[in-house]
Amino acid sequence: TMLFLIVVPVAFLLLPGVGAGEIIGGHEAKPHSRPYMAYLNIQRGIKNVHCGGFLVTRNFVLTAAHCKGDSITVILGAQNVKQQESSQQVIPVRRQIRHRQHNSETGNNDIMLLQLQKPAHLNSEVGLLRLPPANQQVEPGTVCSVAGWGRTRANRKGGSEMLQEVNLTVQDDSECQRIPEVKNHKYNSTTMMCVGDPKKPQASFKGDSGGPLVCDEVAQGIVSWGSPSGKPPRVYVKVSTFIPWIQEMMRRLQPLVQL
Template sequence: MWPLLLLVAFLLSPRAQAGQIIGGREARPHSRPYMAYIQTLTPAGPTICGGFLVREDFVMTAARCLGSQINVILGIHSVTASEWTQQRIPVLRPIPHPRYNQRNNQNDIMLLQGDSGGPLVCSNVAQGIVSYGDRMGTPPAVFTRISSFLPWIRRTMRRFQEWRPE
């Protein structure tokens, strides 16, 4: 049975190391192939987010992970070691929710379209994505409920299904 809470965002305390698991335990290597490690370049510098595949060409994450350059890494187990299973995919089109408000984190959800934000999983179903939490390293306090955004997710994925850059 999966634990009630899968920590997907890398919420680090000032004393934590990159990739350290806080409030959870290490998963069996490559047992969660849908998990995504997201590296983003923002005006404030590089940031790291979690996310997960919702289709072979879409990743779901938090809208606060938006940046000028976004790379999704799949097949990763260790963020500090290079593994032959890793696939680095540049994001072609990030699609934040149109009503995302970065001041209060409302509608903090984004789809990232790749060439081919970490879920809260209950009973093997993704129920939420980490929105934000305590910077002291406690488990995330706020999640975005995916079911509230299903019409937008379906509409957006349908609209961009055939979109490819020129």
């Protein structure tokens, strides 16, 4: 079956020059058609940066490890992140659980769970996104989608107020092994996915980091990194590789969640 992949734009990509955060060549998403989308307001010293993420249980949001901060507030149920919409749930993050093997030099293991201070209230505007079975592979040629509030043009500063989305095609790993190196970032086919047709000007970009790549209504990828120019293909975390880690971390923290 054809998998449908979702691209999520993030407002700002947090690694200088890595720009995987915004959606380029997409369009505004139908309001609340992606109820799992989370907007991350990240405080880092005196700087305020943004990422995307997605709700996987009432207590946990999944995002990219490079979206870490001194403190993070999650906004669920948003369409326009510059307005206080009645659908929005604003929940501070209790704990940031970054993958212990996350390597900001190589960009590897760029995954982080956020434990919320209180459970999200699930309704038509706020919902969960399913995770794939462990080690499930997504075939090249599969069309998925991503969404986010990231930049809509490579040369435009600032993110999009409205949630944007775009369809992207999964590529063979070899396409990403040719991306000009971003600092020392290296493509690892075990932990990463290569997404976006190099012939089409469509991609996630700065500010979309941490958002989900949705294929057939399953979160197969997380916006991670790519060429500073915003050109596809770009690199996504391969979620299926990390299912045992995600389950273990949530199990470990679950007793605390009930407090």
